[in-house]
Amino acid sequence: MTRELSYLRLLEAEAIFVMREVAAELERPVLLFSGGKDSIVLLRLAEKAFRPARFPFPLMHVDTGHNFPEVIEFRDRRVEELGERLIVASVQDSIDAGRVNEETGPGASRNRLQTTTLLDAIAEHRFDAAFGGARRDEERARAKERVFSFRDEHGQWEPKAQRPELWNLYNGRVRPGEHVRVFPISNWTELDVWRYIAAEELEVPSIYFAHRRQVIERDGMLLADSEFVAQRPGEEPFETSVRYRTVGDLAVTGGVRSEAATLPEVVAEIAATRVTERGETRADDRVSEAAMEDRKRVGYF
Amino acid sequence: MNSDGNIDNPLDAPAELLRVATAGSVDDGKSTLIGRLLHDSKAIHDDQLEAVERTSRERGDGRFDLALLTDGLRAEREQGITIDVAYRFFATARRSFILADTPGHVRYTRNMVTGASSADVAVVLIDARNGVLEQSKRHAFLAATLRVPHLVACVNKMDLVDWDQERFEEIAAEFRAFAARLGAPDVAAVPVSALHGDNVVEGSANASWYDGPPLLRLLEDVDLEADRRALGPLRLPVQWVVRPHDDEHHDYRGYAGQLTGGVLRQGDEIEVLPGGARTRVASIDSFDGPVDEAWPPMSVIVRLDDDLDVSRGDSFCHPGTAPRVLSTIDATVCWLDERPARPGARYLVKHTTRTARAELAAIVSRTDVEDLSLLPSPPELALNDIGRVTLQLASPLLVDSYAENRTTGSFILIDEDTNATVGAGMVAEPPPPDDTPHSPNVVWQRGSVGREERWLALGQRGGTVWFTGLPASGKSTIAQALEARLVAAGRSAYVLDGDNLRHGLNGDLGFDAAARAENVRRAGEAARILTDAGTLALVALVSPYAADRDAVRARHAEGHLPFFEVFVDTSLDECENRDPKGLYKRARAGELSGMTGIDDPYEPPANAEMVLVGGRQLEQTLDDLVAALEETGLLPGRT
């Protein structure tokens, strides 16, 4: 007799295991929830790991203030449905407190500033573990990321000093002030995430489906026309049908031309795409070869 | 990600996941091969290709360098080498692949060990011009040490040796011979040119003499089923206790964990270790509702019939198949830290969901990974060294040998000062049974060949299947038919029949309780020897007393030998009806005393692995038996 698990269920079982390990071995975990598809999957995995009990950790959103209103509305509704606690750490507060300075000029965004807000919030709440929805398929530096990613007291990532991860034995030991970032869906691809959302019939914010929107075309990306995107000379907003592959700071997150309005259509499009998620939709990663590696070193998600 | 529409309906994800680790020495072409694999299986996106083209141009390379697709960290790009393990993902219509790309240099042995620890397949790159070098042997050795079940020698740069068939076969034969010495169970070899794409994803006209599949097909065809069938005994380490503090679930108490061996069913009797308390599984819960059974690697929540004190670090098993509870562990360790390991040093041992303090009591030997020679009692294990050690634990752990279970047989060592993960350990096979001889002058002769080695060479594992039941219940018939079927399928099986044993080994014994106990003990010892030798011992013996049978079971557990008890549950009436030897008749007539079932009790087993009821077709009974033996790992896959 053969007993099988589909590979998605296998990835699911592995992620549930990781979440329970963190709950058991660390004192004050937190789950980073942005309202984006990856963190939506994390919430479902947390339900699978801990229900019928409540999650043994709160949720936290690092809010850039540059939001799609649909996403914030969804975020609050989902938290309410789950009956869990949400902490909002705001980049605006960090700016007001003088912890960071707003970027100016063309291409300005709050993506980089999030790092300080995140680290401040981790310190303030004395979190020693933070779940994130990052995946190894996203980018070359991420491919070397551990599932338990150790951060020193400055929140920094040192690629050469990562702890070896063997079998399913994770070492999450930290000293006060240090923390681990934990990525339960490290081994999932973007397509896996969508397939899982479809299989679990998870709700996602409406911006993931094709909708008509005023956009500006910049460097081959379609940025939402909003108060956060300063128009450059020669740029003319126009309306078209777009869908988003990631949610992030509105100012640097591009949509893709799409007519995919249902989950199966989106999955079909993702399966057929010729461009990576980050390449298509994240202006900030295009800056340099090692952009992501550099940001990660200083404590980015 | 498959983008060619090979998957008709994108919601029909490929069913299987294969974890692959690759190793090769610098310049063998590993990065090129992986780039080729990803590129030709369409896992590379246009923007990634553009980035590689851009970099290739900037560097002034004449051609598009596939290797650039995989070098992730800046230091790696600068030095043009792989340092850390990188994970890649691609899929075909049949399987999804997680590829751990590990560096091959001896300085990064620890990273290869990391990548291989959970791999199903290890791909070892060999440069066709250089042949099987010491480093290729080292890679094969590490894969075998980590017990990666499948090994592939990828003979690259065949274009540079003019696709010389003889050259390939010479390399393949040498590699196979070496792998066989290591006990690697499944070895394949494929001739490729990563640079030109021959035999990577597509076949090659250049190698018309090669009739095997290209590398990707080979990976798609690796037989995971056989690996999966050998689930072994139940292992479920408790990770987390689920206790909702609300009114609706007032009394809910669930034990969450991931199965790492065996099959758990609702209603099963289980033992909670290390305490040993027994209870039954009230339900197996999941977020999607209760399930009837669970198997590895499912993450589940178990509720128990009884209110026991169970917490993280405890473990569930079926009665009689418990792991060893050890305070001293012999293990093979790969050292991962700059600071060497020295005898007397203290570490934390993290094993499944339990962590214990330990002292490194001794370093028994170190393996020279270049030539595989053994150095006894080295003063230390330095970074990347592999050696045999003894650990003295402050509190016991529930372990299997790594050969039996890659999860319950593995651990990591943590340095409490730095919190670094400093060592990776694999629990050694248990020493031969600790027979306490009557004469103090008799000492156990330790053979030079280990049991696992012997079993591997035979291609099968030993085990005892113990048939108990009333006289004439059908034990011998079933055991003999099973023996015939197994032997016909090429397996070694041997029936130890109670009646036959009484003609020789047990010829001096009568039928009183003491003699019966001794009869059972001797049969049990004979079965242990056969089992240790790698045979399936099929014991057909009335063995009426539970205590005697349990003693045999315990002896097997002690020696870490599989024991599978089958209760042939034919009613007394039926047995008496059959009465082939006329024993019942004689007993009823008072000509025979001490007849089991008539004037001597039969104590049916409460925890037999299997109960066979009468009145069924023999073939059907055998099918069920074989299926159950496969399930527990006593038989591998189809017979």
Ligand SMILES: Nc1nc2c(ncn2[C@@H]2O[C@H](COP(=O)(O)OP(=O)(O)O)[C@@H](O)[C@H]2O)c(=O)[nH]1
């Ligand atoms: N002729 C030929 N050259 C190859 C082949 N595979 C790799 N190479 C070359 O060998 C060199 C080393 O390859 P690379 O993939 O960087 O090796 P790695 O160090 O193992 O990752 C590069 O110049 C490749 O172009 C092959 O199949 N045939």
